[in-house]
Amino acid sequence: MTIQPLNVLFLCTGNSGRSILAEKLVERWGMGKFRGFSAGSHPKGEVLTGAVAMLEEAGLPIEGLRSKSWDEFGQPGAPVMDFVFTVCDEAAGEPCPVWPGHPTTAHWGVPDPALVTGSDLERMAAFRTAFRMLDTRIKLFASLPFAKLEQASLQRRVQEIGRIGLSANEGSAA
Numbered sequence: 369m370t371i372q373p374l375n376v377l378f379l380c381t382g383n384s385g386r387s388i389l390a391e392k393l394v395e396r397w398g399m400g401k402f403r404g405f406s407a408g409s410h411p412k413g414e415v416l417t418g419a420v421a422m423l424e425e426a427g428l429p430i431e432g433l434r435s436k437s438w439d440e441f442g443q444p445g446a447p448v449m450d451f452v453f454t455v456c457d458e459a460a461g462e463p464c465p466v467w468p469g470h471p472t473t474a475h476w477g478v479p480d481p482a483l484v485t486g487s488d489l490e491r492m493a494a495f496r497t498a499f500r501m502l503d504t505r506i507k508l509f510a511s512l513p514f515a516k517l518e519q520a521s522l523q524r525r526v527q528e529i530g531r532i533g534l535s536a537n538e539g540s541a542a
Contacts, residue, residue: 373403374450374514377471383408383435385419385495386455386478390502392428397503397510405447407438416482418495426499438465451526455502456480472523476505476530501533508532 376398378390387406394404415433423430440446448469453476467473478501481494508529517525 371401373398373401375405375447376402376451376453377405377407377438377441377449377467379407379409379438379452379454380456381409382412382482383437384412384414385416385482386480386498386502388415388419388433388435389422389499390453390455390476390506392423392430392433393499393502393506394510396426396428397507399510401510403447405441405449407436407441409438411435411437416495418481418491421492422495422499441465441467453526453530472519472526474523474526474530476502478502505529505532 376394378387378394380387383406387408391404391406394402398404412435414435415430420430420433423433441449442465449467449471450469452467452471452473454474455476455478457475457477478498479494481491481498484491484494509526512522512525514522
């Protein structure tokens with residue numbers, strides 16, 4: 369019996385950095401249990417070079433990555449999502465589409481590395497921080513005993529994971 373992978377959608381306003389990283393990380397750590405997707409409410413139309421650099425540095429594939437609208441996932445024939453996570457505060461505060469299938473949702477806010485100004489090293493450090501935060505959360509998510517968790521418990525666990533890595537001074541991403 370083949371078990372279908374669970375579909376996981378990561379949302380951010382621009383779908384150009386954090387959600388792109390998460391899309392690839394969930395596939396890495398899910399080891400076939402998950403299919404990663406990402407989208408934005410107002411996609412920028414390009415993937416940030418810092419996000420591409422982080423994926424390449426981690427040995428993750430970059431082929432086919434693109435910034436896309438969350439509207440694509442509400443169209444007939446689109447994959448039905450099992451999980452939907454917002455990774456930026458703007459997307460978390462926006463009215464989201466109604467997702468078919470009633471996926472488990474949570475907010476996993478990550479500071480936006482694209483907002484960091486300064487040297488190339490400072491900007492890449494911000495992408496590394498976002499990458500590490502998402503990497504930690506997604507490893508924890510992928511290790512959850514999905515078959516043993518009832519829906520309410522699963523919902524609570526994915527929300528708790530979204531608070532990991534946020535210190536008092538990191539707060540929210542602008």
